[in-house]
Amino acid sequence: MPTLSDFYTIQDASQHKTKEDCWIVIDGKVYDVTQYLDDHPGGDDVILAATGKDATDDFEDAGHSKSARELMEQYFIGELDTSTLIPAEKNSSENSVQLIKQYWAVPAAVVGISVVVGFLYLRKK
Numbered sequence: 503m504p505t506l507s508d509f510y511t512i513q514d515a516s517q518h519k520t521k522e523d524c525w526i527v528i529d530g531k532v533y534d535v536t537q538y539l540d541d542h543p544g545g546d547d548v549i550l551a552a553t554g555k556d557a558t559d560d561f562e563d564a565g566h567s568k569s570a571r572e573l574m575e576q577y578f579i580g581e582l583d584t585s586t587l588i589p590a591e592k593n594s595s596e597n598s599v600q601l602i603k604q605y606w607a608v609p610a611a612v613v614g615i616s617v618v619v620g621f622l623y624l625r626k627k
């Protein structure tokens with residue numbers, strides 16, 4: 503049955519990344535795991551390292567059991583407002599464009615300078 507729940511942005515969740523106040527985002531859901539940190543079999547450091555971002559891949563890579571997944575529902579506090587992820591994706595594609603531009607600038611400059619030097623050298627002969 504659908505229930506009303508709070509929505510948080512990834513920026514909201516990123517404000518809670520200490521041992522005293524720790525939220526994680528897994529599969530579009532936000533969990534306040536502050537009280538669970540000391541009991542986590544994988545240690546508190548792995549959970550703290552998974553704060554401030556989408557921790558779904560880290561959580562899945564650890565191969566959590568069914569009972570771990572049931573347990574985590576106790577710490578559910580709200581849904582992730584996914585509209586806040588769109589600018590992040592846009593930024594990362596903009597970053598890729600910047601990287602491609604930089605990647606091509608250096609070899610293009612080397613080829614350009616070589617052509618000019620070669621041309622001048624041949625003209626001198």
Ligand code: HEM
Pocket residue numbers: 526533535542543544545548549552557560561564565566567568569570571573574577
């Ligand atoms: C509410 C969130 C979480 C709960 C309730 C939880 C619960 C558990 C439980 C019960 C185990 C024991 C093995 C199992 O039953 O699967 C475990 C192991 C583990 N967890 Fe989590 N976990 C959570 C989040 C995370 C996150 C975000 C990470 C990030 C990497 C993580 C990393 C690990 C690792 C590496 C182990 C393996 C420990 C070992 O086998 O030595 N867990 N977790």
